[in-house]
Amino acid sequence: IDKVSALLTVKLEKADYQEKVDKSLKKLRQKAQVPGFRPGMVPMSLVKKMYGKSVIAEEVNKALSEAVYKYIQDNNVSILGEPLPNEDKQPDIDFDTMEEFEFLFDIALAPEFKAEVSTKDKVDYYLIDVTEDMVNNQVKAYTQRNGKYEQVDVYEDNDMLKGLLAELDENGNTKAAVMMPSYMKNDEQKAIFANAKVNDVLVFNPYTAWDGNAAELSSLLKIDKEEAAEMKSNFSYQVEEVTRFVAGELTQEIFDQVCGKDVVKTEEEFRAKVKEVIANQFVADTDYKFLIDARKMLMEKVGKLEFPDALLKRIMRMNNQDKDEKFVEDNYDKSIEELTWHLIKEQLVKANDIKVEQEDVVNMAKEATRAQFAQYGMMSVPEDLLENYAKEMLKKKESVEGLVNRVVETKLASALKSQVTLENKTISAEEFNKMFE
DSSP states (O other): BBBTTEEEEEOOOHHEEEEEEEEHHHHHHHOEEEEEEETTTHHHHHHHHHHHHHHHHHHHHHHHHHOOOOOOOHHTTTTTEEEEESSSOOOOOOOOTSEEEEEEEEEEOOOOOOOOTTTTEEEEEEEEEEOOHHHHHHHHHHHHHHHHEEEEEEEEOOOEEEEEEEEEEOOOEEEEEEEEEGOOOOOHHHHHTTTTTTTTEEEEOHHTTTTTTTHHHHHHHHHHHHHHOOOOOOEEEEHHHHHHHHOOOOOHHHHHHOTTTTOOOOOOHHHHHHHHHHHHHHHHHHHHHHHHHHHHHHHHHHHOOOHHHHHHHHHHHHHEEEOOHHHHHHHHHHHHHHHHHHHHHHHHHHHOOOOOHHHHHHHHHHHHHHHHHHHOOOOOOOHHHHHHHHHTTTTTTHHHHHHHHHHHHHHHHHHHHSSSEEEEEEOOOOHHHHOOO
């Protein structure tokens, strides 16, 4: 009809389906239970009368479906969505009287274009700077695992206080209360506890200290949230204990826990290993950003493609029957954008001979598991544990689809990085994260 839409006509003659109809009717005759006839002895004329129309309809539809998809496959027709029955020119079908049938299908054709890249194409590639602070924070997280709580004499920020709390001008009993002043929202109230010692009695206002947060006050004062919201009096607090968390030392035990037995021997080696792991964690993020920028470049390069809009909107309505017409109109442009990228990506995957093997999917599942453990500070994960987690992931269809897509995108990013000119830019993690806000 035009560059992006076609009308496919399928003509079926009696010879195309009759043999299968006869086979189906013979099977039905063997199973049919009709009063007055023994099983398998029902006259064929009666079987045809009872089931003939529905069997012909079923076999015609099967033959039709096979013919349509065989034609598309044999002629390498690049279609979008499914072939849809034509709404205007389709002749009426009557399975009672007709032996020859004609079916018309509307087909949405993929637009023809060429997606390719070269060294003339420049794409930003962000290198995230792994700072000493990042390494220090990660090392601190490891040492804190082996830390312990110690009782000290004088309060410092982040210490925990245990003491007796009593409302002033009230004859009520004192209550045992544990709190961490560093979590108070009001700096003036927080300052009251600076350098507090055991047995000191301090006067503060919990309502002001926590900005009237009912949940915090309810927990501290051991009263209902409704009552806590109205509790605005001053309280006295007698310090009984000051407890401080003291981080553990960097030992060979920590080196072995994190990196594996005897992989590193010194703090310098350990810090270098931590820096390397953090940098590796960023590679997947920077490749993801590269692919976003490469997509933008390729979409601009390919330009606006022609699509059979009316037909695609019809397909979209069929796939979203629970939504109204407005949904299709509101989301059509976005779906065309995604479809354009899908077609570009399809071409690039084919041009670069990118294939996904079972081993790739398993390895991606292991990588995803390894990244999860790395977030909790475990850099050395036993292989059998990775295998077990990967097996669990591969049991779910959605997980497998997601992993396959990640493999494709990882391989595509790797191929494109070697074909375009990368404009390397070193930035901080904060700057990088802001790009996704």
